[in-house]
Amino acid sequence: MSVVVPSSLLPASAVPVFRGRIGRDANSGHYAVPHRYRLHVDPADPRCLGIALTHSLLGLDDTLPLTVLSGTPDTPDGGYAALRPLYEASAHLYTGPAAAPVLSDGWTGRIVSTHVPDILRDLALRFRGEGPDLLPEAHRDAVDAIADLCERSVNRAAQRAGELGLDGEAAHHDPLTVLFAALGSLERRLARGPYVLGDAPTAADVHVWVTLVQLDTVHRWHLDAAAMDRVAGHPALWAYAQRLAARPEFARHLDIDALLHRHRAHCRGREAAGAAIRLVDWSAAAPR
Known part of the structure; x- marks a missing residue:
């Protein structure tokens, strides 16, 4: 289950931070299943570069698809139109920018996480694939x-x-x-x-x-x-x-x-x- 600060409690320009985690099994709600999730990254954002690099090192192309957005946001508020449905489905009456990075759940059409340290950790621990052990x-x-x-x-x-x-x-x-x-x-x-x-x-x-x-x-x-x-x-x-x-x-x-x-x-x-x-x-x- 994702944890999010409601947009009604945030300044208009603020982006809520979603803190859902990938668990070990089905009892956790979000658990590692091939092709269930997708990463959305902005190549101009250094935080996204770290996520994309981790994804590459772990060899996750066939397990967890990665969408690389345009390096230039395409909405007036500095967000991405492609991400807006995810934000609107995940935060009631959301009006802020739809920003990357996003880890989304294809089964629910909602955001799991936008919190970079959590995303990096869950990639390394739950989606290791054939790659190295990045978090021994x-x-x-x-x-x-x-x-x-x-x-x-x-x-x-x-x-x-x-x-x-x-x-x-x-x-x-x-x-x-x-x-x-x-x-x-x-x-x-x-x-x-x-x-x-x-x-x-x-x-x-x-x-x-x-x-x-x-x-x-x-x-x-x-x-x-x-x-x-x-x-x-x-x-x-x-x-x-x-x-x-x-x-x-x-x-x-x-x-x-x-x-x-x-x-x-x-x-x-x-x-x-x-x-x-x-x-x-x-x-x-x-x-x-």
């Missing part, structure tokens, strides 16, 4: 810690540093310190093995790789050249990013143009000198 029990705490590091100490820190970067060195010292500490931690891990948590890919690699894509394609536009030179000074990290970019599972749904278009449409920050520094040839990861 021994590493689940470590995967959660890496996900938190990527979001708080890389994505948010880089964004904060970019916002403050033109206001003086003292103002952006703290977020850059957090950013470089996080990159150093990941660099040490990748100096010891081919993947973040050892010799096999896990969900931690999904989080790290998508974060590096954002850092090199979005955040660099607002970091100065000195900061980007320091970002570049992590050879194991960027060699890892380039190596995985050449793998079909990683390349398949990466759309750099869509990511940049989304960034430019929403960003009001000023460009800095770091925009000229590109660390990875993402053309190796052109969709195939």
Whole structure:
């Protein structure tokens, strides 16, 4: 059963978060059945990139179909017309944007979940298929810690540093310190093995790789050249990013143009000198 905050209790522009989960068996309501569910993702949204990458790594094309929407929302409120019937069937009198990502249930015509961490976890645990074990029990705490590091100490820190970067060195010292500490931690891990948590890919690699894509394609536009030179000074990290970019599972749904278009449409920050520094040839990861 999905849990949702009623749209009547949300601001008009807000999107309700559905928190249905995929259970182990029929007693759970939503349970793993081939072809029952469908994923809907927006190629311009980094959160959706992580979902699409997980789907590819697990080899779920024949089990759980994936719909890749246009990189540009097609309704005035920033949503997708194709998703509106799902939202309207799932939230009474819903009037907000019909946004991705969505995990939908074909049996009921309703949304199971829009909550990215839950979707990622349920894909790995309930729809593994022939793919790797992305959430091995021994590493689940470590995967959660890496996900938190990527979001708080890389994505948010880089964004904060970019916002403050033109206001003086003292103002952006703290977020850059957090950013470089996080990159150093990941660099040490990748100096010891081919993947973040050892010799096999896990969900931690999904989080790290998508974060590096954002850092090199979005955040660099607002970091100065000195900061980007320091970002570049992590050879194991960027060699890892380039190596995985050449793998079909990683390349398949990466759309750099869509990511940049989304960034430019929403960003009001000023460009800095770091925009000229590109660390990875993402053309190796052109969709195939």
